């Protein structure tokens with residue numbers, strides 16, 4: 001009898017482990033670039049129940065499964081948040097360091113008995129090797145229904161993108177239910193292609209202020225969902241930062257607030273920039289092309305610094321239209337100026353605003369777009385594609 005009870009308890013224990021492993025799998029796994037993408041990468045994921053020993057296992061990829069004999073393990077930090085529906089979510093974050101450059105790695109995330117599938121990523125090169133990346137304007141609305149196909153088309157067109165870059169308003173509200181749609185839309189892509197993210201106005205945290213819902217100057221879910229570089233402003237971590245990638249300095253700004261403070265930081269970061277190319281991204285465009293809109297604060301704060309340091313390209317969102325300027329310097333078309341692009345990937349689209357038409361090479365709306373940008377030594381090649389696979393806009397920059 002005593003033996004039988006022990007057997008039942010043991011079976012119950014094993015069954016519990018099996019059920020838990022199947023229902024508490026790692027979710028929303030996403031890679032982000034670090035500020036040294038040639039030797040490290042950031043991984044963030046989530047679970048419904050708390051893992052006791054969260055970690056990432058990784059190795060250099062091999063032609064068969066023999067990599068499993070030489071695994072490295074890195075523990076993860078744990079965070080949590082109660083969602084809008086009252087459910088608790090656990091967030092885990094790890095940075096894999098001391099990696100070899102330009103190397104294919106295999107990794108999985110989880111805990112002692114619960115693991116994701118094995119996935120792969122490639123580290124950047126330390127030198128100025130050619131690469132390409134994909135840039136998206138606001139996905140924001142109806143993500144499962146209408147954004148899925150543009151993410152998947154971008155992946156079909158450019159499966160070897162080094163990373164994806166988002167110019168803000170990733171979802172309409174910073175809510176887990178919308179992020180459920182996001183990860184259904186992008187599926188495994190975020191597990192193999194890292195991202196650079198920009199905070200838009202819709203990514204800001206919503207709180208009740210005097211009984212009314214209001215966006216505050218913080219992005220709480222964002223900081224838990226992603227692991228982004230912290231080399232920018234101390235009080236705007238993971239929304240103001242830069243990444244040097246194979247000869248290009250990518251600078252990410254948060255155009256929602258503290259613009260003057262960011263402008264000073266931008267000046268400092270650009271004054272010491274030794275990269276061949278400079279690309280800046282933020283959400284609110286300097287030349288607004290959405291009907292009835294204008295962003296004079298962004299224009300006044302940032303543009304004089306772009307002119308001073310001859311920034312090559314600025315990637316923006318927010319206006320739910322497409323606009324690409326000629327090269328602009330001191331507010332005028334100039335052969336030595338900066339190209340400003342506003343794009344939109346999601347279904348929400350606005351009528352165009354012709355206020356700045358004299359500065360624009362292209363202006364359009366009611367088209368879902370993604371952009372593939374290639375850098376090869378002294379040539380930057382930009383191509384914008386429609387969701388149904390047509391080349392929509394293109395230009396080259398030579399230096």
Ligand SMILES: [Fe+2]
Nearest residue numbers: 169200201318
């Ligand atoms: Fe926006």
